Amino acid sequence: MDALISGQAGAAAILGRDGQIRRVGEAPLPHLPQHLLGRFFAGSTDIQRRAVASIYELDAITQRAWSSDRALRMFLMLIDPSEPEDAVDEYAACLEELLAEPEAEVFVRKNMYSKPLPASVDTVRTAAIVKGHAKSSGLFERLIRDQSRIAQVRNSFDAVSPELLDEPKSKSMVLEAAIMNGAFVDLVDALRGNADVNLIVLKLLAQLRHVRGSREVVERWTSEMRKPASTPTLVPELAEESDPLDESRFVAVLDQALANIQQRKRRSKGGSSADLAGIKREISWIGARLKSGDTVGAEQALGTLIERQGRRSRMEDIVKTLTAVADLARDAKLFDFTLRMIAGIERIGSLDSAAANVRAETLRDLGRYEEALAAFEDTMRRYPSDEVAPTARAETLRELGRYEEALAAFEDTMRRFPQDEVAPNASAETLRDLGRYQEALAAFEDTMRRFPQNEVAPTARAETLRELGRYEGALAAFEDTMRRFPQNEVARNARAETLRDLGRYEEALAAFEDTMRRFPQNEVAPNARAETLLDLGRYEEALAALEDTMRRFPYDEVAPNVYAHFLGSRGTIAKVEELLAPAVARLRTKGDWVAAHILAMARLRAGRVDEALADIERGVKYCTYREQHRYFETARPLALLAKRQAAEAARQLENLAAISSLPREEKTNIVLFQAHALAEAGEFHRARNIVESAQIVDFAAARQRKLAEAITERYGLVSGVPASAGRAEELSGTISMLEFDLVRPKLWTFRASAVRAA
């Protein structure tokens, strides 16, 4: 459904005959004719038209928009020197409540970073008022600290002559768009050394492309801030975020906390377990900040928390806090942040097994497998009773494709720690990787008997059924798991995905939406829902949903990749390059390499074959993630095919097809690509044999069948008569499109993670 949403109005209007007005915190109003909506929303400058899937989604968007608007109002009222003393405490309390919504803080920053504060603002008074409010004080302190940079960015903007533009109003429109797109915040961040100004300018140009005169203004505005173009660094060394100010502050906070602890001989009464719930809440809030991409806010809150703990808690409690935050940062894929936390723990001199495991897991996440293995082994030596390191080491072996070693390591762990629930599941997953499905099913069932409260085993068992094509059994198993474990998010998503496998798209959509309602922080459901919309050809809705996900989860790697893949399939290469530029410039995580792969394939599809081949070769050479690496290897022959080097392509595909541990659907793809290459090379007989023998199964079956049919007809593999010139051209387009789709790496997995949080 389509709706108009305004945070200022705190209301949304569902368009259409059966529409209604939905208001934040109020009962809905019945239908209002469209000709009166303009009057209902009169005065709102933030109206957005959105396609939404459900009332739930609409209400959530409206609530967030309202919170953002009200948070800004509260902030302005709070810093207004004309506001009476007896009112401002209430403003601070309201602001703190509103900032619980991460989007609200981002919104306040976007606006407050657009111009330096007037001199009349009493910063001492405001700092005192917000002192007891962690989020508000963090926001305010940061704003004050950035005033000189804000002034620099704004002065540069003001220096742009309006005479550059055709219309007098253009500059103010560019200003408005720049503020609402967060350009001032980004540029201030860049001046602090936290971001690449050139990428920010590229992003800004793209965001403002519909605003007349934006290119002229942006180029002139940022001319002195931009750096000479530089080549993206491949697999950069682990580097801490270049923010010396914050780095030194973080260290100072830690040192002060340690000094305070040393001064106290024993733990004060204030450090009792009554604080634990508050600390957990604070850590959880920091996690939400990290997930929303706000490292600044997270760091501020962490600094406040550490300061407090320094006065009241023990040293090991601070280590636990830093470990928990490090793990949350890792979960948000903010690896530099994680490593800073680990460095902080090392500074305290108390790296326990949990912290050591987070560090090793981070190395693994970064594809530095050998270092990760060494780190896990070191932890196993230093902490022989730790159960996590041996399991995580075995999982690292599994990721490296060293399955037999992994199985042996899991068995060893199970012997040493018979009560460990993670190792049996991970071991069963490895059996599944090896295609030993019956053994995997039996192992999961054994774990379910031994650990009835373990929710990973039933979910993973259901997924194994799904992988075997036993969809009805899988659905029943997922539903049973959902009944027994209502908080299990994986089972819900995997069930919905199974419905999608079965072509029951509407049910799948409803299921994803239900998950989004129950688990608003779940990132998988909105992406999977968008993919389902793409399946249904509801492209506009899908793209709008992906854009929403990108806004809500700025560090989510999947949504931009899905978005880019779709655009790539439509040949919109410029937008794909713009979207994937940050990931391709980083090339650190799996998601970054997936992005690089999608970009390469989009270039190939756009006919930029040499560029595509160079991208692919880079992946083959540098990508350390095994699965992603294999996708580059699979893509290379397709690029060679495009370069008319069919024989070499066929040879490479033959080698790939010989890998015994390939997942079944991937093997089928490779075999089909091989048939294509052979046919192109004139080896029709071999090509026909391959097509006929290809096992076309699992979720991609429809596309695989289509590809087999297209290759068969294009080269006349059965009839012996190749297609006519016109038809051949048409079929070549179809083949290219299907290969583009099939060679795409998996963007996410529904597998129940056997990894245990450290």
Next chain:
Amino acid sequence: MPDEAAALEVRLAVAHASARARGVEAELKSFSSSVNSSKAIMNRRLDILQSWLNSNNPLFITFHQQVRSGARLPEDTRWDQQRTSAENTISPNFYSQLSLAALSLDSLGMSYYGPYCVVLKNDLIAHRASVFEENPFEFNRKHAIISGQMPPAGYRAPWIHRDKLAVSKLAAKVSSGMSDSDFPNVLIEPRRDQWDCDFIEVHMYGPIHHAAIEHVSGPIPRARADRAIWNQVKRKLKDIDANWDEY
């Protein structure tokens, strides 16, 4: 405007003749006299009201889009075309410069457009206000006017002659025995919270400064942040010598 005035006089004469025939001439005269003291009431949401009262606050001017934004971003306004087309037909070339209100004999306006009823000071708007029969969209529909056509004359009047328009439009609703207390619900239908409630529109040229506010009435908001805003609004109203009441 001579055509408009003449056409309105014709409608007025018909209304009086009808009243005479129905024996309600005295009541109609009372109604006309009441309307001479009617007010323009703008209904506003709390956010608009706050921004309005902060329109000379340097912080709001700089940092809040609602006050700052002289330049609207390009946006999809297809959903609003019916309204703008209707208003452009009635007030060609200047409809976007108009501020709208309802003509009222009590302190209540059309709550569908916002729960806060803002009564405006007559002397600050009289020189740039006129009254129009009803919502332009409804008017065009009833009179089968399509975009580009001229609307019929006699359905608008300058502020000082708002009684003439009210009598012309509403004479049939004035009945025997009616007194001053009945007239508010004649001028605006009593179901103020319904979108199709009928009323006479006040069209004021140009923006309205908050100094024109005489009185505001509205609900105490449920949300904590909105209560804080309402409390600020009340203080600002006091600063400009305006009254308020809440429920």
